[in-house]
Structures are given as C-alpha cells and as structure tokens.
Amino acid sequence: MSDVVEKTLTALPGLLSLDSQPGSNKLSSSSKLGNLIRGITELTSKHEEEKLIQRELTSIKEQVSSPNTSMRQMKELMVRAIYCEMLGYEASFSYIHAIKLAQQGTAREKRVGYLAVSLFLNESHELLLLLVNTVLKDLQSTNLIEVCMALTVVGQIFPKDMIPAILPLVEEKLNHPKEIIRRKAVLALYKFYLIAPNQVQHIHNKFRKALCDKDPGVMTASLHIYLQLIEENPEGYKDLTTSFVTILKQVVGGKLPMDFNYHSVPAPWLQIQLLRILCLLGKNDQSTSEIMYEVLDESLRRAEINHNITYAILFECVKCIYTIHPKSELLEKAAKCIGNFVLSPKINLKYLGLKALTYVVQQDPKLALQHQMTIIECLDHPDLIIKRETLELLFRITNAQNVTVIVDKMLEFLRINKDDYTTIDLVGKVAELAEKYAPDNEWFIETMSTVFSVGGDTMQPDIPNSFLKLLSEGFDSVEEDRKLRLFAVDSYVSLLQGEPGKLPQRFLQVISWVLGEYSCLRADLEVDTVLRLLAKLLDMKTTSSETKSWRAQELQHLSQDPELRARVLPRHTGLEPLEVDSSLSFLDGFVSEALAAGAAPYKPRHQRQEELAQAKALSLEPYGLSLPLSMSSCSITDRQSPTLLSISSGLSGNSNDLSHKGGSSSLRLDGVKRVWGREGYLAQREPAEESAHVEVPSALRSPSQQGGADGSHSQTPTQTPTPEPELEKQQLASSLFVGLGSHSSVCLMGKSEPTPQRFRRKARSPASSSGASENISHSLVSPPITGLAAANGSCDEELPDSDVKGSSPSLIGDDALVAADPAPREEPPKDLLLSSYLPAELSGLSHSEITPLSSDQSLDLSACHVQKEGDLVLVVFIYNSSDSDVQQILLQLDSEELEVSCECDGAVGGARGHSVAVCQYSLSVKRPSVHVELVGTVSYQFPAGTPQSGQFSYKLPLSSFIRPLTLSTEEYGTMWLDFSHDTKQNLTLISDDPEPLAASLSVLKKKLQLHVVEIIGMEGIVACRLLQDQPCLMHCRLHAGTLAVWLRSPVPDLPDCLMYFCQRALQEH
C-alpha cells in the first residue's frame, strides 16, 4: 500500500503545476481519485461497488490516522473521502482530520479542509466547535485568500452560539479595502441575521453603510438583509424608499459597469431584489407607492429583450404593481404583460403566467375571462404541474355557479395525482369549496365522500371534524338538516353494502359516526341492517383499533333505544349528549379489546369538541400569559398575538390556503359552514337571483360574444364556425367562468374585498343575491325589479351611517350622509310628517330613515327603527290613504334571524280615512347575520268589502343592534378566554393620521358604537355587545401597515358580521 502512496507522491509536483491551470482534467485520471473513479465506473453491480468503497475507506482510514501522513497527502485523502461520502458511504472517521487540515495546512490544503468540513458536518455537529479558533485565526490572516475562505465557511456553516466570538472580526471586514471581502462579510452577516437575529441587532447602522457602499456588489449583498428587515417591519424603512427607487432607476438606465450585465440585461438580480423590496414598502401605502410608479413603468418598458431573465424581471414587476397601491395605467400595462406570459408558446412562461393570474385574479377577474381559452387548454395539459397550477387558479375564481365544474376538475386531478403533499393540499381545497358553495345536499355529500376516499388517512384531520360538526350543528332549517343527514345515511349505507374494505380509516370513522347518530332518521331502515354493516366492519382485519373503538361506541348508541332515535330530532338535540344508561354485553368484548390494543377511550362528542376548543384556545391565546398583568409587556404578547398567526395576505384564497397548511383553521370552519346551507337554498328558491345574473356583462354568457366585446385580447374565433372540440372547450369555458364578470369593472379602481364570499349567506334580498359583487360595488347590480306590489324597503347597505338619523349625540356622531329615498314614489305622508307620529317615548331618540314598505290603493306602510340603549324598536306606520275607514288591520312579522315581540299583538285595529296608525315591535337578534330581514304580511278589511292583504319586507343592518360594552381590561382578559367563536382579518388602517391605531379605533367607536377598553402601544382592545347582552370582544394590533383584528364572541357568526362592519367603516372613512 505504501508503495502506491509513494508513487502518487512522485507524481504530485506535476499534479500541482497542472492543477493551477484552469481547464485541465487530464492529469487527474492518473491520480488516486482518478483510479477510484474509474474503478467504480468499471463495476457492474452495487455489491461490487460497496466492496470497493469499503476497501478504499479502510485504506483512507489507515492513512489519515498515521502520524507520518503529510498535510499534502491528507488533502488528497480528504478529497477521496468526500467522494466516498457523496456516493453515500459514511466516512465519519475523517471529519476530525478535515478540521485538522483546515487548521494546520497551507492555504491550498486549508481550502480542501474547509470544503470537507462544510460538506461533512451539519450546523449542530459537536466537532464544529473545534473550527471556531481556526476561523478566528484565518479572519485575522494577512492572506486575502484565507480571509475569503474563512468568510465562506462562516456563511455556510457555523455554530450559532459561537457567533459572538467572531462577530467583531466579521464586522471589521465591512471596512475592508477589497470589495469581495466586504461582500462576503455582508452575506455572512445576513446568514447570522437569519439564524440568530438578535445577535446582530446592534449593527443595523453598519448595514446602512453597506447599502451605501461604492461597490454595487456590496450594495446588492446588503439588500438581502434589507429584504428580511423590511419584510418584518415595513414601517421602519419607509424613509429608504427614495434611495431604493433611485438605485433601481440607475440600474434600469444602464448606469452600472458592464460587469454587472447578464446577457446584456443590467444587473437583473439587483433589479429583482429591489422590486421585491419596493413591493413590501408600497403595500397598503399610497404615498410610498406613488414614489415608485415612475420607475416601475420604466422597468416594464425597458425589459424588452426576449430572454428568460427579462421575463423574470417582468414577473416581479407585475407582482409589485398588483401589490402596491393601484394605479390604473400601470395595472393595464401589467395586465398586458401577464397576457404575454400566458400566451407564450414557452411552457415555463405559461406556467408563470398562470401563477401571475392566480396572484391577481381576485383583484382583476376580467383577466381570467380574457384568457379563458388558454386556461382551458392548460387544464388539459399533459404536464401535471401545469394542470395543478391551473386548478390553483380556478380555486381562486370559484363561486356558487361554477363550483361543480371546478370541483369536478379537481377531483379528476386527485385521482391521477400521486404526490401526497399535493393531495393533502388539494383535498383541503375541495372540502373548503364544497362547504362554501355546494349547490345541494346530494352534491355535497357525494363530493365529501370522494374527498374522504381520495384524501384517505393523510388528509388534515380538520376536514372530517368540520364535516361532522356541520352535520351535527345544522343550519337554518330543521327540515333541510334532516334531509342532509338522511342523504348522508343513505349514501353511507350503500357504500358499506359495497366494498367497505377499500375505504380509508378516516372515512369509516365518519361513516360510523353518521350512521350511529342519524340512521334512525330513515324510518324504513332496520336497525339490524345497520348493526350488521357496522359489525362487519369490526371484524375486518385491516381496521385500526381507533376506528374500532369509534364504531363500537356508535353501535352501542344505536342499539340502545331505536324508538328514541327514530323520531325526528329537534334542532338542538344533536348537540346534547345522549343518555345511555345500559351497556351491551356483546360489545364489551370489542371495546375492551380495542382499549387494550391502545385505542383511546371513547369520549362523547361534546367532550371531544370541548377538547378541540381547548386545544385551540391553548395554542392561540394572546392573553393567556400577558393579561391581565400588562398587555404591552414583552415579546410574549408579540409572539402570541393574533397577527402572527393569521396570515396577512391580501388574497383571501391565499390565506385559506395557508391556514390549511398551518392546520389551525377553526376560523375557516366557523366562517364557512352556514354559507353552504343558505347558499344552496337561495339559488333554488329565489327566481330574482336569475334576474340579477342577466345584468352581468354579456361577456359571460358565451365566449364568442365575449370575443367580440373584448376585441384585442380574446383569442376566441368570433365568426368562423367552431369545430366540435372547440365547442366543447367553449362550453367548459362558459361553465367555468360564469359569475366572474360582475366585478370586472371595479378591478382597476382598487382592491377587492379580501373575503367577499363570506357574507353571501347573509344576503337575503334579491338586490344582494349576487353576493360577492354586492360587496364590491352595489351599483353593478341593478336594483331589484320585483313584480310584486310590495317594494322592499331596505336600509341602503352602502351607507350604514345613514340608516340612523336623529338627534341623540350619544348614539350617533355623523349624520351628514342621508340616503336617497329608495323608492321615490308619490308618498303622501312624508318623512317629517310621519316622524311626528313617533310615540312620545321614542321621539327623542335617533331613528333610521322612514322607509316605505308597501302600498296599495288604500294603505301605505312605512317603517323605521329606533335605537334605544337596551333595545331596538321597530315602528310601523300604517297610513290609510282612502277616504273610508279600514278595519281589522292585522300585521304579522316574521324573521329567521330576529325575535320579534309585539307590544300590540299584531292587531292594530282600525285606521280612519287619511290617518296614521302606529305599531311598535321590539327586536332582538336570534342569529347574527350581516343584514337581518323581517318579512311581514298585512291584512285588513273595509267595512263593506273583501279582506285584503299585502306583503312587505324590511331589512336592517346588524350594526343597529350593537351597543358599547363597558368593562375593564381585567374583565376583558378573563372573558376573552371563555369565548369560542372567533375570526381574524387584516383591515385597512387609517394611515393618514399620526396615530393610526387610535384614529382607526375612534372611527370604529363613532360608527359602530364600540367601547375602546384600552390602547397599549401597538395594540388595542375593544368591546361591544349585541342586544340583548351578547358580548363580542375585539383585539387589534398594528401589523405591516394594516390593522390586524381578532374578534371573539360566545355567539356564532357574530365575529364575522362585526368584522364586516368594521371593514366597511374603515374603508368608507
């Protein structure tokens, strides 16, 4: 063996001389490494390779530990050891020698030593501590190469705890005369910042120095740090905006040395870094955004060369333009640019085009319409990655009308997809869409069944949990709940009768639970049948013990008392634990067996949910630690405060997406479930919705029409007769993109509401039936054209301020806005006149505008509501416009959301000719909804005539029921913990005020009558109550230029509704 070493050594001088010449690899073939490599390539089997390497490693081991091995030999040995490790064979014996080599070798040997160390060791390896001294020494070396090597290794791998030891030396290097060393020092500091930010906090001013370095490379390196810093605190660096803009201007203008060009594009890496920084700075900040418009325009214009790198810049540009405060001219250009991506024949650009579309589509749905045919093509693309990206895009544009098609496509993809990560993600999205937009029961249950089968046991556990919660809690109508449950039972029974062995465990658990709870709803279903099916599952060998224990318990439930279970359960029974007082001996065996096998003991459903809620409370509690002691104190509050948990993306879809991954998405479930219930029924029941869709721009109706309308952008052939497959695509297009156009005209004006759909379910009147668009621009939806005699006297939701006008300053501060009369008809008793009929005890209080409800030849009905401190009173004025007296006037009011109590039992009695009768009702909220609606009928009779009747409805915002709730910070703290329903969202901040938080809160206080409990630094706590005495607590925090709001209440939906009003109040300000 030593012979061989000798031979190699004699060859070394030659090796060295050639080594220093770039581009030579000839000699290495005669080196030992060369021999090894060639030896390996000649082998045919893995086994032989293993043998060879083991032999090699033994020989290396022998030599490295020999005291006679020189550093030069050691270097050669180390290279071979690295090679063996790369092939997957461990050479841990050489690690210590690698460090030694770095310590003791000459520069050339050191280099190999450092390389070996950085490849062999990871950041937590104990040997790394031995490296610290070597690095210290080399940082102080006069040899520039050694300094460079030390900085490189520091940037690659360095123990966190030892950073303080070398930090001063690295800092010092920021002043080094050679730019490459300054650059490396900056990047090393960047690395430190990433792994231990608090250790470099004191040198932030040095970063500024690096930013102003005369070498553009050093400046570029410093931008990495700035991007991080700004991402964490955009407010702190607004003053640098002008500098960044100036730099970008110079770069784009080609002022940098040619060295920085890449394929004749000036410093693209620098450009992109700057664009990202500007994007963060300009987000939600109009004045800062204005500084950068010009340079963004310039960047778009200059990037014309058809090269990947230009497209990379354009992509960042577009992202930036759509993130900062919008400017229509730029948005237009950016949209055109996205078009270039999407329409490009290059697949990589198409992919990014889809990404860009996904990013902007919620602000600018028109773009998706423009490119619908390309999107359809991408949906059928053979490359699954493209397909997946297209589905992501479709997910963002899903609405109640296209949900079935889109979910179909997603499920289709899921069936061929093999990647677990994608499956988990996509399954979550399908479940979310299904809950939000399901058109009917059958579809919902079937879709969820597919989700459970495809998602298998890898899917997020919150999907089945929320599904069961949804089934058990129900929605609006008992009848619909029953139907849904019944359908679930039916479809599960037939699934079990098929091949239950193929179903995943999670799905079987869901099935057994549902059958256990609800199979009694199906009267003709024999309990025996169900029992047999479930028992069969128990016998299956594959069944996990957890599933068994679920099932055994459900069986027990079932067999207890079929009669009890057979009756239709009232709405709330589902939530209460059933009393089971006897145990079934034949099942005990199974249960104990399952328990013995390690299964969790059965917990009743309410207990499970409680535990779930507790878990949630524990992990997300902002006040658990800091309140009531002090809210402002320390970083604990910070770390646990809501904003860091909620994802502050401008796109709601995005945040949903993320919260899925995070797994803490109770918010999503609460917010979503009732949408589904209502949504389904709304679509079927209300013909008026159809009329609303007719108002949608005709572009939607058919792609070819759209082609005509959209001229330049459309690629749809307009005149030529379309071939069959083309037609298919167009049909698909029209089913996919339906419902998108209605907001298109707003897109350039500003950003759309972050979560428009959430409020859909609250809308009941025809005027607001096209949900999402209603939130964005009411004017797009034409006023309701109802053929009925009754007009809908609804308080204009666009102007929540105006629905209350009156004298009491304590309740209302801003009554400057007065809504136009919704129905400017001939209305004999004018407002002023009618208001004089207000009962005396109400006349001093503020009341909403008096709106007409209905009228016919003899009776005119109007109404208003009056806010009392502890009550909300609805006053109905009945004006008899005929000459004769009217008798037996009977008013009946009904509402799904409200409790209506009448002070006159609904019978008004009579009204003389040309006189007014007044009727008062006291309203309280049964179930919160953004707008609550009353439906009423009035019937009356003339002395000599047939009974007459008419219908009317009255709508009022939930905010009328909100009252301040006065409490102390301590009380707030304890209450906060008790409430289980919550929602989080980032709202626009009133940023033109020196104290944005205080200003925003005072707006909320003024408009919504909230009580500001305390403002501490960046955070504020606010409380209010919903009549009668249902509290809702609000926690606000300044975060990234937005107001991060977290609402909590014991009342379901109340946080969501209040969030809506807060959002409106702040936006209108």
Add this chain to the structure above:
Amino acid sequence: MMRFLLLFSRQGKLRLQKWFTPVSDREKKKVIRDMMLLVLARQPRSCNFLHWRDLKIVYKRYASLYFCSGLENNDNELLALEVLHRYVELLDKYFGNVCELDLIFNFEKAYYILDEFLMGGEVLETSKVAVSDSMEEADTLQETMEEYMSKPTY
C-alpha cells in the same frame, strides 16, 4: 433563497450537493432520492418547475447532467433557472467546454466555483470575469495582503 443545489446524472448518480440551510443527513438522503425520482421522470417537453413539499424545485438538464435547485416559496423560478445557467457558464469558462467527466474528476473545483458564485443561498457574484479571477487567485494562492495593498489602485 436557494435551499439546496444538486447535480446528478441521468443514471441517478449524484455529482454535487450543496445545502444552504441545515439539513440532517437522513433528510438529505431523502431529498436526493426524491429529487432524482421526480426530475428523472419528467417528460422532455415539460416545464422546468416542480413542487416538492413546500419548496419550489427548478431543474434543468445540460447534456447528461441535471442541475436541480430547491427554492423557497417567494423565489422567482425564472431567475433560479438563470442561476443554474450562469453556474454552467462559469464551469464552462473554467474547464473549457465542460463535460460531466470534468465535474467527476474535479468535483472540488466545481464546489470552489460555486462558493465564489453563491453564498448562503444567494448570488454573491454574477460576473463571469470576477468569478474566474477569484478562482485564479485562489488557485495560485500567493497573493498576500501586503502585495495587494502595494498594487496600484485603479
């Protein structure tokens, strides 16, 4: 920020691995295996981007070698593609018409070049001239601070 860079052959032999964030050995093995499975299975005219867990994968094939990088979520895919390309250009300049064999026999040089080009997962130097200069300097390893300071400034 780039998380890792892998070079492997069409036969699934690893030629170079660089990890820019701490990763355990076991995890490294898993990533390498997954990347080879994913990338080698791609059809010729597919796009160069993939998803893997929460990372974006950008890969490109040069002759018999695949260059494969893992990026964080907000990184720009096209830019990463150009990073790979620039690395190939740098290798090419150094070795002169680089081929897989150059990288097999001189893999440590490939690492050195990479270290001059990327640091901590970010681009350190984009200029071809500058990288080959510092490679040359490091290769000759003679220059000292004194000599540098005594050089005429430009």
